[in-house]
Amino acid sequence: MITDTERHPRADAVRNADRILRAARVVFAETGPDASLEDIARHAGVGIRTLYRHFPNKADLVRAVLGQSISEDLAPAIEGALDDENPRDGLVNLIDAAMSLADREHNTFAAARMVGSLPADVSTVFYETLTGLLHRAQEAGLIRADLVPADLPRIMGMLFSTLWNMAPESDGWRRYLALVLEGLSPATANPLPPVAAPEKRPA
Template identity: 40%
Template sequence: MPPSTASSAPPTGITTTRRPLRADAQRNYERLVSAARTVLSERGSEASMEEIAKRADVGVGTLYRHFPRRIDLVEAVYREGVEALVTLATSVAADAPPWDALVEWLDGFVRYAQSKRVFLTELHEAFEKNPELALDSRERIRVAAGLVLERAQQAGVARDDIDSADLMQLVGGMCMARNASLEQNERLLTLVLDGIRTTARH
C-alpha cells in the first residue's frame, strides 16, 4: 500500500496529486514494510532502523526517504492488521446475527491485539510523539467497531448509552495492559459483553 495519495499528508488542506512511484522505489517500499514486520516482531522496540534497512537490503537513506520517522514505519506495519479488522467487521456484519457479530468481532480484536503485543511499547511511544499519525488507524477501528456495535444496539441487544469510542477504549485498553494472557483477555471480554448486553444475563 504505497502512499500514492500521500498517507502522511500535510495538515494544511493542500492536496498535491503525486505522480506514481518509480518502479525501484515501489519495490523498496514493499521490501521495507516486510522487513520491518519481521524485525519488529522479533526484537520489538530493540529493533534499530539500520537493522531493518539491512534486512530489506537497502540503505538507511532509502528507509528514511520512505519513512521519515520511526513511527511512520511502525504505523505502516500496524495498518496491515487494522485493514484485516475492518474487513472482519464488514463480513460479520453481513453474515452473523447482531449479537453474535459483535462477539465475533471483539474476539477477533482481542486475538489481533494479542498478536501485536511486541509492538505495544513501540506504538505507545510513537503515538505520543506524533498523535496526528495515529488518528487515521484509530478512527478506522472505531468505525469498524461502530458497524457491529450500532447494529447490535438497533437490534436492541446492546445498551444504548455507550458508543464505539467507549467500546474500543475499554476493550483496547484492556488488551494493551502488560501481562495479559489471551485466556485472561477472553475471560474479561465475557465480562465486558455482560456489561454491554441488554437481555437477561447468565
C-alpha cells in the same frame, strides 16, 4: 545493457518498501519497540539509505507498518462485521479481530506510542463501526440496552490493557474478552451505574 531494476524502478521501489515493512513487523515482534532502523534494514536485505529513502524517520516507518497491518487484517474485519446478518456476532468478531491484531503487533503499537504515530483515523472508523453494530444489536435485543457508545472505547481500553502482562500471542486475553461479552448479555443484566463524564484535560 538495461537491467530489470532500471527498466522498472517504480516496481522495484514498491517491492523494497514492502520488504522493509514486513521486516519491521518481524523485528519489532522479536526485538521490541526499541528496534533500530539499522536492524530492520538488515533484516529486509536493503541498505539503510534505501530505508531512509522510503521512511525518513521511525515515526513514518511505524505508521506505515501499522497501516499495512490494519489494511490486511482490520479493514476486512470491519467489512465482514458490517455484512454480518447478526449484529452481535459482527461486533464480537470485530473486537476479536482488533484484539488479535493488537496482540500480534503489540510491540509495533508500543513503538507507535513512543514516537507519537498512532493512526487516529483508523480508530475513528473502528469505533464508528462498533457503535453502529451496538445500536443494531440493541434494537434486536441481543445486547443490553443500557450500554452506550461512550462505553466502547473504555471497554476496549480494558481489554487492550490485558496484553501488557501476558506473554505475546498467548491468547490469554480471550478469557477477559469472554468475561466482557458475558456482561453485554441482556439476560438477567443488572442496571449499570451512570456513565462517567469524559476527563477534562487542561488547555
